[in-house]
Amino acid sequence: MPEGGERGIGNRMAADDDKKSGSDLTRIDDDTVTLIAYSIVSIQRGRERVMDGGQGSVTVTEKMSDEAFMSWILAKYLQDEVEVPDRPVRRQKRADLIQREELQYLRVYYVVSNRWPREPLEFEQKQVAALREISDAIGRH
Numbered sequence: 001m002p003e004g005g006e007r008g009i010g011n012r013m014a015a016d017d018d019k020k021s022g023s024d025l026t027r028i029d030d031d032t033v034t035l036i037a038y039s040i041v042s043i044q045r046g047r048e049r050v051m052d053g054g055q056g057s058v059t060v061t062e063k064m065s066d067e068a069f070m071s072w073i074l075a076k077y078l079q080d081e082v083e084v085p086d087r088p089v090r091r092q093k094r095a096d097l098i099q100r101e102e103l104q105y106l107r108v109y110y111v112v113s114n115r116w117p118r119e120p121l122e123f124e125q126k127q128v129a130a131l132r133e134i135s136d137a138i139g140r141h
Contacts, residue, residue, distance in 0.1 A: 025111050028069055032115040034060045036069070040077050044105035051106070053082065053094070057113065070108040 028034050040054030054077060060069070078095035095103075 026066065028060055028112065029063045029065060030115075031063065031118055033118055034115045035113040036060055036110050037113050038073055038108055038110040040074065041107050041109060042102055042105050043107055044102050047102070051077070051098075053077070053080065061118070069110065073108050073110070074106060 028036065035057060036059075037057045038055070040051045042049055042051055058073070064072070078093065078098070080094050081091045082094055082097070083090060084092050084097065
């Protein structure tokens with residue numbers, strides 16, 4: 001952690017430090033299809049707020065750590081291009097519109113809305129069917 005105990009984007013970005021890491025509401029390190037609702041919040045003193053465009057839902061199909069998920073969501077948010085009608089360049093990345101000092105105060109809050117077992121991949125089923133046909137053809141000779 002940087003001097004003075006500050007938390008930057010690269011450090012743990014949980015909205016609630018007391019979140020239980022193993023909780024089903026936040027655990028995304030399994031093999032399910034997981035629907036996750038999230039909010040990006042600034043906790044900068046006197047400017048606490050949910051960031052514009054900082055709410056949404058995503059589907060995660062791979063195992064992820066808390067830190068990896070939060071980093072991914074923040075990177076996705078900061079790289080999004082948004083309309084800026086008052087500027088000569090009408091579309092800009094959000095990262096260019098947020099004051100640099102505020103970046104260290106961004107946090108991601110998320111909760112698992114639902115999870116489902118992964119369905120088998122279609123090509124795996126086709127492979128098995130093709131292998132059975134080959135096996136049957138070899139068995140007939």
